[in-house]
Amino acid sequence: MAGAVGQSLPHDSLRGHVIGRSVFLADVPPVQGELTVDTACSPVAHGAITGIDLEDARRVPGIVGLYTAADVPRTNYFGPIVGDDRLLAEGDVLYQGEPVVLIAGETPEAVREARKRIRFEISPLTPITTIDAAIAAGSFLGPQREVRRGDAEGALRDAENVLQGRMEIGGQEHLYLESQGAIAYPGEDGQLVIHASTQNTTEIQDVVAEVLGLGQHQVVCICKRMGGAFGGKETQAALPALMAALVAHKTGRAARCLYGKADDMRRTGKRHPYRAEYEVGFTGEGVISALKAAFYSDGGATTDLSPGIMDRTLFHVDNAYFLPHVALTGRICRTHLPSNTAFRGFGGPQGVAVVENIMEEIAQTLGLDAFEVRRRNCYGAGARSVTPYGQTVPDGGALPALFQRLAGTAEYLSRRESVAAFNARSRTHVRGLSMTLVKFGISFTSTFLNQANALVNVYKDGTVQVSTGGAEMGQGLNTKIKQLVADELGVLPDGVRVMPVSTEKNNNTPPTAASAGTDLNGSAAVLAAAAIRRRLARFAADLLAQENGLPVQDPAAQIAFAEGCVYDRRAPERQIPFGELAHRAHRERIDLGERNFYKTPGLGKDRPFFYYTLGGALAEVCIDRLTGEMAVERVDILMDIGRSINPAIDRGQLLGGFVQGMGWVTTEKLKYGEDGTLLSWPVSGYKIPSVLDLPPVFNVAFVEGAENPENVASSKAVGEPPLLLAISVWTAAKNALSFVCDGVPRLNLPATGEEILLCLHRQGRKTGGGDA
């Protein structure tokens, strides 16, 4: 029987999306007396607050409240790891756009007017706005983080070849289309209900309670859906929620705080910019013996999730490659910029970009094909299957096999030749071809987060509601959970609805993040559905035994749930509709609801990850040597995502993740002034890919017959890994430049037109035919 799992069902909101009827936070009609909330923000990146003059603003008609740090009830400080985030600036300001005064008014116009009339006295202090300046000033967040194995120093001394380099890696604006926001509704006895666009309802519940001095039981946080998040709403959705909550708490009126996109871009954190300084030892065949690398991330003003992000960087420097001796260090620079935060990949992309860059550089140094260098360094069997942090990459053959297969289907070798021939011929353009791999570790590296609970309610007509802590942001989590639960209960997927996330139904949940939304919440939902199924099986076994005149033996094995009906396998012609069974079970006082709990098994010190999602991408680019413009001409992707719960949704994650990553490595350049002013702003000033950036040939495939039996439905997580595959576009650019540059091209990430043209200007041979 074909179940729902494995089918390409449409996203459960797709119908609503295409007719404009899906409700997002900004679409919720205001309730009577609802207030608009916004903030007056710091105009400078760093300074001491010497005065705040609110008098003029107070006189604006319609202004209901103006609040500063002094008005925050219990504590102004919160944060996921360290607690150094704050609701309102206090004493000093730490970044441009930091909220200083909270404004609540009857109308948006009143709030806007008050914002204009608030006067700050801030005596400016010199801001630290670059990694360089932070290193020079010794300005860091937290201790140095390290991963070491063997004797990297010694191995470098003994190495046949040593290559040193430095790479600047840019950050990335999330540009979720729905900006941050929350609406807070006051209740009885100090209770609050907050509707937020958040990946992390539990954290909002926690910090609102903490900041306002309430018990967590007095705060409910609900998220119906997000208009995109990509990590940006993991921790940083808390600030607008706190603002709305504080106003609702103070005034007893509903309060709405929705950022405009331009404000969102200036005030919120982004993917961390990184610097990497590396030294790599390798044989004449290009096999790496040692890697020593120092990573510096720009954490921004506060800690946020930066330590976890740096950990993931260090855990992903190896990527698909066995590195015998490693010495990796990571430091988080404290700067006066909005605190950088989670973004799809969570530090992994920066680590992988460095090692894939190293692969290109080794190849270019030795005059080898980079594909061959990668193949020689790939994880394998036995001793060559152990990561620097001690986890074994199971099935060491999977990566080399994937590698070879993609090279075959994408015709790497013949295209390699055409690229070289083209480059020898063309005077104006140069092409590059590069394959990169991904081995992305699935699990939160903070082990305690790898848990979830789910509530499954079967109603008397046999329809089902499922609630988990997993929030829908477009990734299709709800659809996959619907499919899993439908199959567990043998009902049609239309009979299952996945409900909005609410801390009232699911407590102490992790953020919907780390690609693990389906793994964790889907597993918990299946456990809960299975418990109901067992109860119903016992009931049905008795019922059907009587009717069929057969003895009850093993209800679990004997009773089948399929296609909305329940029957005894020994007498399948007598079927009870699932709805009828539920109704009758209810009459017999059988519990039709279940809350269950899942924690990822087997995690520990040498096993931070439950498993790895694997993939490879081959990208071909064409660069205009006169303008630096680059076109991605063809991309071939192959991924191992286990057995797909919903192939169409997983394909969507793959395509979308890749294109988002392509933006990061090509056109998406964050720019700041020396004073910490964001220059790449607003949407018209920051270039995410458009439809015209799609490669004209874009082949994506999944490894067929792949399994991942430890995980729910033998599936694998797919949210983040495809983003990292887009690093192939950047390495293809580097490969292209190597045909026309003297020496190894010094190219930073992103490879914008400007970056490429300046690289050609510094190192390029005159146009006139590559001789490489």
Added chain:
Amino acid sequence: MTRDHILFYINGQRIQLAGPLVFRRLSEFLRDERRLPGTKIVCAEGACGSCSVLKGEMQDGALRYRAVNSCLQSLFQLDGSHVVTVEGLAQGGTFSAVQDAMIAAHGAQCGYCTPGFVVALTAAQEQGVTAEDLPESLSDNLCRCTGYLPILEAGRGIKGDAYRPLAQSYPPGVMTADFGAHRNADVEIAAGGRTVFAPATLERAIQVKRAHPEAVIVSGATELAVPPSATLDDGRVLLSLGRIAELSEVRRDGDTLILGAGATWTQVETAARTHCPELAPFLRRFAAPQLRNVGTVAGSIVHGSAIADSLPPLFVLEATLELTGAGSRRLAPVREFSPSALAGGLVSRVFVPLPRLGQTLRLFKVSGRRGFDRSVVSAAFLLEAGGGRIQTLRVALSGVGPRVMRLPRTEEFLQGLPLEEDALCAAQEPLRAEIAPVSDGRGSAEYRGLLAENMLLKFFHSLDAHSLDAHGQSAHGLEGSA
């Protein structure tokens, strides 16, 4: 004959409106006043397409629908038009063919950009966009989730006969009759201390201009409506030119293309396909469809941005402006336009001499993103050559100084030189001396300087077919159309 209200339709419903609401943006009006929240506001600056709606306007007796950004449309600009929002596309519980195709192709993830894409795909159907042009027709709409491919697949998956034109869902008869009966009246609405004039004739517009010299002149408003510039929202008197039929003509007269001041870039691009094929692909890259559908010829010239893509071609073609005042008409080169020229009247037409036989026009644009982006540098060249020598080469560049510029000294340097790569290389030095690029968010001065120099070589290679591999040519160059 004067009206004190505007008249338009939303999803077939007649709306007659006066009072301060006429100054509001359509996107806010739809969401806040009409409870039509399907139209999403994201950037509010015409840079993402999320708030796209279909705007139907009278053309040859019928309503022609095009996608526009509702965040850049003030309600007073909608007089005489029919707005169809995403909610208006599914009727009586039946989804449109576009909506069905989006579902079949899994064309949405988070859903926030989706209504805008459904609108853009519908506009493509209305205009009969070919499969080849489909990506370009969607290039105004940004999506952060899907990677676009499923949306393109949706667009390609719509069977021609499955699509039901809007004229069937919304029979135009009543609306066109209503618009026809009201089109000759001048609109004047005073509310909340502000006044908007939307005259029906150029003559009346000039009278208003003389009576209210301070009036903010609104054409397509693709620049005026972009925050944080508050001109449009703070102006006490607005003069909107969008209703003046005579300003929107586009026609060819001999070797001249005559563009009405209010002609949209979509109109110009359509005409260019026939009359100046080098210009058409450049105009498609100049701006994305939703902006081309409302941005006007005169708006671009008068705004006079240092990176205006319209100006380099008009500079090398030595286009002329017609300025119409009360009872007067005078001509002036586009190059010499300054806002003070508008003191006595309005730009009424632009005369563009088309490249003659023996003249070669080449246009280039470099931007941070290939589609839908402002220029870093754009360039126009008009060559007359003979006997292997450059007779004249006109050169204009944007993005390398405070204004778009012709480069007379570079042109002089090149005159009479052999038409060879070395000559253009040699011209890089005088060119560099003539420009003054600065650094900003889109690019550094060094980058702009290099681009400007290399534009000479781009130009040269666009001429020499042997120097370009067929593939190389298609990579970025707009020269491909030559």
